[in-house]
Amino acid sequence: MKGLWLLLILLALVALAALPWYGSDVLVQFGISTLLLAVLAQGWNIIGGYTGYASFGNSVFYGLGAYGVAIAMVQWNLPFGVGMVFGVVLAVVFAFLLGLPVLRLRGHYFAIATLALAQVMAAIVSNIPLAGQNIGLVLPPLNNDRLFYELSLALLVLATLTVFWLTRSKFGFGLIAIRENEEGAAVMGVNTTLYKVMAFALSGIFTALAGGIHAYWITFLDPESAFDISLNVKMIIMAVFGGPGTVLGPVVGAFVLSAVSEVLSSEVTSIAGLFFGIVVVAAVVLMPRGVADVIRRFRTSGWRYFAENIKAHRL
Amino acid sequence: MRASDKAGEALLAVTDLSAGYGGMPVLRDVSLEVRHGEILALVGSNGAGKTTLLRALSRMIASDGGIRFAGRDLAPMTPDEVFGAGLVQVPEGRQLFDRMTVEDNLLMGAYRRADQASVRGDLERMYALFPRLGERRRQLAGSMSGGEQQMCAMARGLMAKPQLLMIDEMSLGLAPVIVEQLMEVLATIRTEGVTVLLVEQDIHLALSGADRGYVMETGAIVHGGDAKALIDDPAVRKAYLGL
Incomplete structure (x- = not known):
């Protein structure tokens, strides 16, 4: 059974990796943005899914990663790789500076405290000449979608392997304990402050890398698009749709919802947003614990699974 | 040196400890000692x-005063370092991981241990000590009765191989017959x-199951000594036992 799963995942991976050689240009572009969204959902999964802290500040990591690459390449004429490292450094510094005070808050308070961060960062960056103020920065174009696609795929694999390692490690066990009962975790000798900040930083590293790739791919960056709260909402929806606190859930969620959103916006254009909203509401009502939980439980409870969830909502 | 050789010596010595919440003092110059191998109430x-x-x-809140434990100064330590030193708390309200299995809760107790190889054996020892937990090892901790949850919390604490286990309000909300069982377990682990x-x-x-005891009142220790003597002390009887 385990071998079969591994084989399926490997086959899917090979099919994905080979896509630029058999897919159309449009499909490859769709692939890049989907893979990057999946990285964001997987990054959010570390702090939101495993540690239980619903972060709305992850889009700041994304913006910092994007600006790291843009500033390094445009202002300092450094190579892309150095820009990525610079973006990661910015994200980790931000995670520690902000995580130490903000991660003391729990539940809704933490979510609200992080909600404004993206707005604040957009305002700050708009006033920094090095970052091009509110005009933004234009990066040197590199017309190589195949490269961007493979880079994004590699990053997603790395993020997913990291989450898989989390589920097997003492560190990950500690994070789950924090999610389940933070007081209990502290009493059992888990250094909760350190663990939460490390999870926040780890989440930030992958998010920043995705932001860096995206900036170089799109070749243009301004504060509004870099620190976009709706992007943060998107990663949460995708992670929760797929199954937060699972290894493959956020990836599946990102793939499915990106595809649904793409089909809707090409078929019904003007009211695509409405349909997308309906899909999300239906998903939350019918399967609040995500696709991963449906797959686990459908075999035993069948269609009753959905009925039970509706009942649990008292609809 | 075996534990029995040290019997009677102080394992934990607290001197003039004061603490409070946000400028509001709660503890005033508390001094007490816990001796090797005893049950102190x-x-x-x-x-x-x-x-x-x-x-x-356990250093969850700041305090003034001396705390010496097994020859080490706990005052500058963080909660996880105190835990590592062998001072383990079974907190009030148990603070179990409700959506994790009994076994995962116990494994969480052994989280910081270096000798992971012997954890398996200790799990079995816990299941022998608390047979109910053995029967329910795959069950979610939150779905058990209050008494079973208290057993789970105590077993989780013991999985950390503590030198001193501090149990807060063990009997709260439990049936007398369960409390009796738990007191017997305390006598066993002491040996x-x-x-x-x-x-x-x-x-x-607490006093009838303990060797020695201290009585606290509004942040200070007002009586202390042999547990049997405390139960017979007219002042304690009058104030607390309604006799």
């Missing part, structure tokens, strides 16, 4: 400062070298 009514004292000892600090509101229960 710390009793007192609601709001006497018992839980605050435990929180200060295995674990010293116990039992914090209780149920003064009669």
Whole structure:
């Protein structure tokens, strides 16, 4: 059974990796943005899914990663790789500076405290000449979608392997304990402050890398698009749709919802947003614990699974 | 040196400890000692400062005064370092991981241990000590009865191989027959070298199962000594036992 799963995942991976050689240009572009969204959902999964802290500040990591690459390449004429490292450094510094005070808050308070961060960062960056103020920065174009696609795929694999390692490690066990009962975790000798900040930083590293790739791919960056709260909402929806606190859930969620959103916006254009909203509401009502939980439980409870969830909502 | 060789010596010595919350003092110059291999009862009514004292000892809150444990100064340590030193708390309200299995809760207790190889054996020892937990090892901790949850919390604490196990309000909300079982378990683990600090509101229960006891009142220790003598002390009887 385990071998079969591994084989399926490997086959899917090979099919994905080979896509630029058999897919159309449009499909490859769709692939890049989907893979990057999946990285964001997987990054959010570390702090939101495993540690239980619903972060709305992850889009700041994304913006910092994007600006790291843009500033390094445009202002300092450094190579892309150095820009990525610079973006990661910015994200980790931000995670520690902000995580130490903000991660003391729990539940809704933490979510609200992080909600404004993206707005604040957009305002700050708009006033920094090095970052091009509110005009933004234009990066040197590199017309190589195949490269961007493979880079994004590699990053997603790395993020997913990291989450898989989390589920097997003492560190990950500690994070789950924090999610389940933070007081209990502290009493059992888990250094909760350190663990939460490390999870926040780890989440930030992958998010920043995705932001860096995206900036170089799109070749243009301004504060509004870099620190976009709706992007943060998107990663949460995708992670929760797929199954937060699972290894493959956020990836599946990102793939499915990106595809649904793409089909809707090409078929019904003007009211695509409405349909997308309906899909999300239906998903939350019918399967609040995500696709991963449906797959686990459908075999035993069948269609009753959905009925039970509706009942649990008292609809 | 085996535990029995040290019997009678101080394992934990607290001197002039003061602590509070946000400028509001709760503990005033508390001094006490816990000796190797004993069951010590710390009793007192609601709001006497018992839980605050435990929180200060495990460094969850700041305090002034000396805390020496097994030859080390705990005052500058963080909660996880105190835990690593062998001072383990079974907190009030148990604080279990409700959506994790009993077994995962116990494994969480062994989280910081270096000797992971012997954890398996210790799990089996816990299941022998608490047969009910053995039957329910795959069950979610939150779905068990209050008594079973208290057993789970105590077993989780023991999985950390503590030198001193501090149990806060062990009997709260439990049936007398369960409390009796838990007291027997305390007597058993004491013979295995674990010293116990039992914090209780149920003064009669705690003192009758302990070797020595301290009585706390509004943040200070007002009586202390041999547990049997405390039960017979007219002042304690009058104030707390309604006799």
